Amino acid sequence: MRFSARMGGVRRSYIREILKVTQNPEIISFAGGLPSPDHFPAQAMARAAAEVLADNGPQALQYATTEGHPPLREFISRRYKATWGLDIPAENILITTGSQQGLDLMAKVMLDVGDAVLMERPGYLGAIQAFSLFGAAFSTADLGPRGVDLDQLEERLRERPKIFYAVPSFQNPSGATYDAATRRDAARLLENSDTILLEDNPYGELRFKGEDVPPVRAFLDQERCALMGSFSKIASPGLRIGWITAAPELMHKLVTAKQASDLHTSSLAQRILYRFLETNDLDAHIAVIRQAYGERRDCMVEAIRRHFPEEARTTEPEGGMFLWGTLPAGTDSEEVFAKAIERKVAFVPGRPFFVDGTDNAFRLNFSNSTPERIEEGIKRMGQCLKEVMARGGSAPAGAEPGLDI
Known part of the structure; x- marks a missing residue:
């Protein structure tokens, strides 16, 4: 078949391919960016x-x-005002089929082939x-x-x-958060x-430690910013309902681009979600999620301290669903992954989150595992790390051991 040129440079989602492996219920998976189904x-x-x-x-x-x-658009507008003090009228809000849309x-509306896109490093896959599908030329700025x-x-x-493109609150994959001054x-x-x-803000309401900070959009003229959100992390990912806000010209x-893509996001799903929001206390529901995720995050952090070698550094995020690890230079996280799968535990090696490549990092999801499975999975992964690093994965003298967030 004669496919379009744009498809030649775009790979299938690495994480989606990993998730096929993790369908085995015996595998303890820290791989997917999955909310906890226990709290749907x-x-x-x-x-x-x-x-x-x-x-x-x-x-x-x-x-x-x-x-x-x-x-539903009015609800989002009111919530921006109540939660962050942002005046975003409903007419500047477009409902999308997930924030991925x-x-x-x-x-589609901004990029021609070769146009520059600036990403965080590491960045959301x-x-x-x-x-990449539209031929972007990437540059990056490190996260700290x-x-x-x-x-x-x-x-x-x-x-x-x-x-x-930025995810300033509890970023995927790193869990890093911009402070107010940044x-x-x-x-x-x-x-x-x-x-x-x-600005992508799917995790902004999932803070379980520290002080809330508003989106960057609060400090920026609306003409200079498009702000995305999602109900996937606070209600249900299966509904596939997100949104994007923008000034009228961009909106x-x-x-127009959405009309060409899918006409509109499911009207049934939108109405069901809105009825749910009308008849339930969303803030109370989010409070339950925050508590559960905070406990799971703490469980993973403590398990890492017990079971990982000291040379494996990990972040300790104040919210969201992920933490990020870096290994000594020369330690290949994909080799660790291969060993981990043999022991029936999965995570995501760091390479897919970089446009310029790296092999000594990894992402862990803590939201979709019980404390018991977190403890056992981290124990197994720690054994794999020790085995790989014992065979020569330590950093050469003076080498930078990886991303320091």
């Missing part, structure tokens, strides 16, 4: 679905407007894949303990990338550039 509001969603079909069945099963269900739509390296950000912005300074740098910030282009 299944019964409340069932009631909402029944009510929607009983009260508005014909409308819920019909085609709908591209922009999305108006009451927001990435696809932004790439789904964004790398989405932008307080967020993006501002000196590198300033330098890269001089190269005039069209988009700077957000303000990053906004100042962006204000003086012609680069659009594409017009995004709506």
Whole structure:
């Protein structure tokens, strides 16, 4: 078959391929970016679905407007005001089929082949894949303990990338978070550039330690920023409902691109979600998730301290779903992965999260495992790390052992 040229340089999702391996229930998986199914509001969603079909069945099963269900967009607008103090009118909110579609739509309306996109390093694999499909030329700015390296950000912005894609709160894959000062300074740098910030905030409400900080969008003129969100981490990923906010000129282009993609996000799913939000306390539901994820994060951090070799460094995030590990230079995380699968434990090697490659890092998900499975899985993984590192994986004298977040 004669495929398009763009498909030649885009690989299938590494994580999705790993998840096929982890379908075996005997495997303890820290690989997927999966919310805990133990905390899906299944019964409340069932009631909402029944009510929607009983009260508005014909409308819920019909085609709908591209922009999305108006009451749901109003809900998001009100929540931005109540939670972060952001004035984002409903007409500047487009409902998307998961936040992943927001990435696809932004790439379609902003990028020509060879256009520059600035990414965090490490960066979200789904964004790398989405932008690669449209021929993006990538540059990167490192993440540190307080967020993006501002000196590198300033330098890269001089190269005039069209988009700077960032996940400032509990980033996937690293778990890193920009502090308030870094957000303000990053906004100042962006204000003086012609680069659009594409801010992804799927984990922002999943903080279980420290102080809440608003999105970078709070410090930045709306013309310079598109802000994405998702109900996947706080309600249900299976509904596939996210959103993107943008100023009117950009929103017009995004709506046009979505019309060409799928006409509109499922009207039935949008109405069910909105009924759920109307009839349930979302903040109380999020509080339950925060507590559970905080306990699982603490369990993983403590298990790592007991079972991992000292040379394996890991982050200790204040929220979200992931922590990040770096190994001494010369230690191949894919070799560790191969051994781990033999012991029926899975994680994600770091290479797919870099546009310029690295082999001594890895991502762990703590949200989708019970404390008992976390303890056992980390114990098995620790054994694999010790075996691989004992065969010559320690860093040469003076070598930088990897990303230091």
